[in-house]
Amino acid sequence: CARIGEGSGSTNVLAGAGVDEAWTTGVLLAKGVIELLKNHKPFTWENLERAYGDRRRASWVEKECRAATHARDGFQRGFVPGLLGMGLTGMTGGMLNVHAKIGRPWEMLKPLKELCMGRIKEDELEKMGAEARVNGNTLHDAVMDKMGWPKIVPDGQLIVSHQDALLMGGKVQAAGGFADHVAFVDPQRCRDCHPQLCAEICSGQAITPGENGGVPNFDREKCVHCGACVWNCTQGRAADPECGNVDFRAGSGGLHSAEN
Ligand SMILES: Cc1cc2nc3c(=O)[nH]c(=O)nc-3n(C[C@H](O)[C@H](O)[C@H](O)COP(=O)(O)OP(=O)(O)OC[C@H]3O[C@@H](n4cnc5c(N)ncnc54)[C@H](O)[C@@H]3O)c2cc1C
Ligand code: SF4
Ligand code: SF4
Incomplete structure (x- = not known):
């Protein structure tokens, strides 16, 4: 059983609605896989890059994604400019956008002491x-608690x-032997x-604090693939300061299944 469709779970990026991109990328990948099977070629990165990557780059999905490059930029200025920006980009096919200066995610995070x-x-x-x-x-x-949020007393209601529904309905268990899809690039940065x-930030409690402040633990079966850890890592990566210290990789298992 293979999970196909790199866009599955996401709405069309330009329109912000519909799942045609997810379907199309799934079909393109399936075609690539069938081509490799027919030609008795192994599923190596290079072969898949040719069989799927080239198809994807030549497809309308790529064109639409390029047009939508700045579709969400307006959200850097606030919710309303963000919505206006999405509308403007969508209606003009990417000709007009609401622009904003976008910092590196880890540079935009305010320290806790400032927030408190x-x-x-x-x-x-x-x-x-x-x-x-x-x-x-x-x-x-x-x-x-310290800030005065009211305690939530268990009342027996579920x-x-x-x-939770996604996890109950759609989490596909990762096959053994595959590396975790969330990795901490520089352990010392985490320490x-x-x-x-x-x-x-991990609402799935898939990432939990490391022992005595050490490298965090990751339990891939609890991960809902939301990406929050990627955007909320507070430390830039030495080799690539555009990224934080969390690497989100392709991996086995995931959210999508027939039930989902
Ligand atoms: C992996 C993934 C991919 C998705 N992809 C898409 C997509 O492509 N397009 C799309 O439109 N939507 C997508 N969604 C769905 C979208 O993110 C959700 O529909 C939306 O965020 C759900 O909001 P919600 O309010 O229903 O619930 P939730 O986001 O589940 O929020 C519930 C909130 O309540 C809090 N809470 C729970 N219990 C209590 C309690 N007892 N007391 C106080 N607070 C509590 C939780 O901490 C949480 O903050 C995706 C979701 C996931 C996880
Ligand atoms: S926020 Fe970033 S640097 Fe800090 S522990 Fe998590 S992954 Fe490591
Ligand atoms: S992707 Fe989301 S659920 Fe998974 S580890 Fe990161 S924050 Fe947690």
């Missing part, structure tokens, strides 16, 4: 961070979020990083 300023003292925040590290906990619960925002 005036509400939690810096030394108190450090103490909370140190405690969380020793206990192997994330920090967000303690921060929310809340099924959209994310020096506090708080470890990738673990704080």
